[in-house]
Amino acid sequence: MVQEKLVFVGLLASSKSLKDLSIFTGFLAVEHGKITRQGSIAEFEAMNNAGTFSDYNIIKLKNDQFLIPGFVDCHTHAPQFPNIGLGLDRALLEWLSKYTFPLEKRYSNLEFAAKVYDTVVQRLLTNGTTTACYFGSLHLEGTLELVKTAIKRNQRALIGKVSMNVKNDTGYYNNTEKEIEEVEKFIQEVFKYKNELVQPVVTPRFAVSCDKELLTALANISQKYQCRIQSHLSENRDEVDYVLKMNSDCKTYSGVYNKCQILNERCIMAHAIHLSDEEIRLLAHKGVSIAHCPASNTRLKSGLCPVRKYLDNNLTVGLGTDVSGGDNASIIDAMRRAMDVSTHLELNGNNDYSISWKEAFYLATMGGARALKLDDKIGNFDVGKEFDALLIDVYVNGSQIDEYESTESAAEHAVSLLQRFVYLGDDRNIVQVYVRGKKVKDLLN
Ligand SMILES: Nc1nc2[nH]cnc2c(=O)[nH]1
Numbered sequence: 001m002v003q004e005k006l007v008f009v010g011l012l013a014s015s016k017s018l019k020d021l022s023i024f025t026g027f028l029a030v031e032h033g034k035i036t037r038q039g040s041i042a043e044f045e046a047m048n049n050a051g052t053f054s055d056y057n058i059i060k061l062k063n064d065q066f067l068i069p070g071f072v073d074c075h076t077h078a079p080q081f082p083n084i085g086l087g088l089d090r091a092l093l094e095w096l097s098k099y100t101f102p103l104e105k106r107y108s109n110l111e112f113a114a115k116v117y118d119t120v121v122q123r124l125l126t127n128g129t130t131t132a133c134y135f136g137s138l139h140l141e142g143t144l145e146l147v148k149t150a151i152k153r154n155q156r157a158l159i160g161k162v163s164m165n166v167k168n169d170t171g172y173y174n175n176t177e178k179e180i181e182e183v184e185k186f187i188q189e190v191f192k193y194k195n196e197l198v199q200p201v202v203t204p205r206f207a208v209s210c211d212k213e214l215l216t217a218l219a220n221i222s223q224k225y226q227c228r229i230q231s232h233l234s235e236n237r238d239e240v241d242y243v244l245k246m247n248s249d250c251k252t253y254s255g256v257y258n259k260c261q262i263l264n265e266r267c268i269m270a271h272a273i274h275l276s277d278e279e280i281r282l283l284a285h286k287g288v289s290i291a292h293c294p295a296s297n298t299r300l301k302s303g304l305c306p307v308r309k310y311l312d313n314n315l316t317v318g319l320g321t322d323v324s325g326g327d328n329a330s331i332i333d334a335m336r337r338a339m340d341v342s343t344h345l346e347l348n349g350n351n352d353y354s355i356s357w358k359e360a361f362y363l364a365t366m367g368g369a370r371a372l373k374l375d376d377k378i379g380n381f382d383v384g385k386e387f388d389a390l391l392i393d394v395y396v397n398g399s400q401i402d403e404y405e406s407t408e409s410a411a412e413h414a415v416s417l418l419q420r421f422v423y424l425g426d427d428r429n430i431v432q433v434y435v436r437g438k439k440v441k442d443l444l445n
């Protein structure tokens with residue numbers, strides 16, 4: 001049940017922009033899932049004395065608790081969760097045919113799909129992922145199970161039925177006509193739910209699995225329904241070579257998608273590691289977002305994605321876990337891996353490429369919201385946005401973070417709490433999770 005009126009009083013942390021982290025002690029009022037007011041403790045006291053909050057549930061945070069926006073996972077594969085932590089001994093193309101396509105093929109079984117997806121959505125919510133941009137499988141009905149689960153569990157989700165029409169040894173593909181028909185059907189079925197949190201995404205797997213005819217048809221469908229469109233781009237060098245060999249009329253991998261009208265401001269591309277400067281300019285010009293998936297890029301030995309360079313070149317970047325190429329479903333892990341990869345690039349001679357913990361926090365929240373074009377609704381605590389939030393308790397029972405005597409000022413202490421959560425926290429520190437004002441995790445009561 002949505003708790004109609006809530007007011008949180010305590011430490012609030014969220015990003016205005018990449019370089020502007022806001023941390024202050026104050027209050028945040030929520031009505032019918034939306035943030036309606038924000039202000040200082042003095043303002044809260046005055047309004048409370050005047051009776052403004054008499055019909056609110058007042059939640060006073062303890063000293064070492066704070067509120068942050070929910071995490072945004074810009075790229076993950078729900079059907080691949082049974083393989084998480086397995087089969088990471090091959091690079092992308094072999095990994096797909098040896099481990100991934102055979103697993104995804106099983107989602108013609110709706111019982112299996114429903115069971116896995118329920119576990120996945122709960123796992124993500126427990127880890128504080130209030131919004132996920134999912135790849136489903138090739139199956140229309142199977143992927144609708146994911147839609148039903150996200151709706152039932154109250155997760156904000158963008159969900160795509162995966163499209164593939166190029167033959168592979170697993171037999172995991174559709175013919176072009178069936179594929180186009182099913183994608184339209186999928187979108188219409190999702191719209192029938194009229195759910196405010198879940199939206200369909202057109203999802204061509206990548207240019208190895210889809211020919212230009214299908215890519216173009218899918219771009220048209222996304223245009224027709226004004227849906228987002230997601231895919232993979234330039235993740236692995238063998239993949240890039242293969243795509244260029246199959247599309248000899250195009251000079252670059254991004255050029256293939258551009259020729260098929262895929263690149264626009266509704267487009268989210270995962271990885272984008274091995275881009276030329278010309279491709280970076282093209283993607284920035286078209287308003288394409290990048291889902292940076294550092295765990296997967298390391299585990300599949302795909303490469304080190306130069307996020308700093310992309311940010312400096314006006315690309316919008318969010319974080320993705322990319323399970324099961326990625327071995328961890330948590331965006332907290334993705335923040336740390338993003339920091340690590342950026343530091344490794346700096347150590348390899350790229351000056352000032354490392355991203356700070358504050359920037360990683362931005363990418364995990366506001367950056368992700370911008371990448372998914374949901375920043376009018378979520379990403380920080382601006383008045384008017386919907387209330388997707390995590391209540392963090394740094395020293396909760398079982399926490400990996402210990403308390404030591406400190407000489408910090410109150411303001412310094414507040415920043416330290418968030419910093420230590422980013423570096424050391426885990427799902428145990430996420431004691432409550434709210435999506436659009438509804439509590440979906442509660443370790444406190
Ligand atoms: N990491 C990853 N890359 C892909 N490229 C095409 N399909 C996939 C996938 O399932 N995972």
Ligand SMILES: [Zn+2]
Nearest residue numbers: 077232270322
């Ligand atoms: Zn992926």
